[in-house]
Amino acid sequence: MRTGLRTLAPAAGGAMPWWCAPAGIAAGFLLPLMFLIAWAGEIRHPALTIRGVQVLDLDWLLLGGLMIVALALGGWLGAQLQPAAGAPRRIGEGGDRAAIAIGLVATLGFALWFRDFLLDPALLWATLTGAYKPERDSIELTPGLTSLANTAPVFFSLYAFRRLDTDLPRRPLPRAMNLLALLLVLLTAFRVYVWSERLALIESLVPFGLAIGRWAAARRGGPWSLLRLAGPFVAIPLVIVYFGAAEYARSWASDTYQGKMDFWEFALGRFAAYYYTSLNNGASLLANSAWPTWTFEFTLEWLHRAPLGLGQPFSALVGYAGRSFELHLLAYQDPEFNSPSGIYAVISDLGLTGGALYMSLVGLLSGLAFRAYREGRLAGVAIYPIFFITFMEMYRYPYLGTARSFTWSCGIVLTLLLAHLMAPAPAPAAGRASSRPATGEAEA
Template structure:
């Protein structure tokens, strides 16, 4: 029988692996060491010579050190760190609870309005995109062909020939990420009517992930939502000790879950091209997944040796350079510098490696953009901001709970790409920061704070009268 938590069980105060330093150190160190240890012959199986050398290990150590230092500097004083989880555990008086209730209603109202706006933008984006696909000749039978593993029809063909990227329209579909995160916040706070729109957004993402070979479209919704559930339904609540121990060692089983998730989608993506070269699909999945990380580091090292100089930072400012109003304007990257960074990256891989596994290697890009000193300062700031958001995540603020999971996912993507600087996640970052700013403004305006202040005054006056009556 399942163990039911009771009030006598201790609360789950914290999980060590939720702090940003641990996933960053773990994923960067393990994948870089694996790439360094991998033989030249193993890299040639992926179609690229080995460029990873010992000096790249030193760079990884410096990056890890600067990120960790940023986390430490933003973690506050020892007393602040010790009290980080007290808001999860301490009890509140009646006047505090009533004042907090007025604030929470204001926050939920604002979150709901932004949820509706983000959902509407997402649906408009997908509807426009579908209209373009139908105009180009798309038929539902093509999607069924992908599920059957057709040789003629796959996600790359469907995306290229029927659903090309449309500036502005494709961007609108990315508002599904903040819509899902705000919806998860509202649902877990009791607004159960949010469930159906959330399921609709998830269903669209599943179709996109399978049809376009975009696992990230689904992962961007599932992974942060799991973090929100963990924070709002687990941290600070009573839980049997053995369940707490299992959660603390969850990172041990996370690689298995990653392999299962990756393998579930790679079957429709590339298995048909390699099925004659492997004895089992499990062997192929592990080989393919490990290759994504090791070749991404190798591509970053290749950029050090073969890449062109960058007169202006590109990848750390990619949302700006690829913004629809900027990309083809006089202020676009190509117009200002004469360089086409992404085309040059693909040409470099075609000439010196493989353009099939083409991730640029996120750990290397800040250094290639900003130089060694600038790159290390980038990781210092990244660590500080991640730690600040983690503190707000633990304290339960709307900004922390919705935005920190995106940062956490970006940390895990570091060996592959600079996910936090990718245009596809930019709408989510802007939306969630705007929601937080709206909440801050609303709670600080006299119209919103006066009722709570009056309520507190009445409570205090009642307590004083009661105390005076007892004295008499």
């Protein structure tokens, strides 16, 4: 069946576990987990801190479920669409060179961001040993430059795929990629530690998780079968431990928790309360505000915050006068817990029909990227991890609308452009073969 430039066709290329696919993660993981979180939020337990007006009920859950189903259907359709061009070609030298270039860009962003530490070994050592704990406000940011650090996940996407690519014959990784990977891992870990930013580590780990999923799909045996069958559910305890460890210093010492429960109760309770509150905040926003607003407060937050005065004309055009969600939290919820959910916030911006179309479009694009990733195409390897992070952050906020997502997306575009420009010239050959690329690394 022809559909424009693409064709509905069976899957080609490498296999992937169900939880790597947009439809699988949405319908098989996000949907049941949303109802589980809602159920946990109703349990009266000392570890659960639910503040504000509880609005989340079955009706709002069904509405949220409808959005996730739209996401899953779009993802399924996108994964069935195949480029009308020939068989996919492996990432070549141009892709490796582009990965090195974007890795250097990310390293520059980190160097500018943490230059005070990197240029002062005594300060760096005091920070690493815990003798000095800097406040976030004391670390100077340079808009447009320090944000280049957010392109690091693009490098990790290409590096992880190349490191675990199961296609043969394998081409050795350039030494520069290995050195950059080590350097960026250390810089990201420092960012998580000194900036108290959990998400930065998750953004860096997701590319490795997807690459491991593709690698494990080609393996046989008990552990790999378990990973293919229940990957995200197996990972939940690890996520809870990570979340609890990050919350330990912030909340464990308070009278609310200290000495009253063990760590697992604390971590699980904080985890459930965190995501329940995000969903409840979004439902409360719809229940107590007029929508759709068409101000794109959540879905195009990055555009409102664009530097050099570029965001002001757009904000004026759509009538956006500031974050109205903060006022809503002050009136109905708790400003400390300020996540609007990535489901209900979209409906607030675009309405029910617009929200469903938005979810379907995100699903469709993610499905196309997923298929390209599975087949080892450069564009898919570079693009799909950002969609996977969007699914993981679905309960908290629309990730694609954030400024960090925009910087990541710019890194993807730059990487694809560099891969095309840095591709080696095709080897001369006779006849028609002379006009065909030798490596195909600029394949989109």
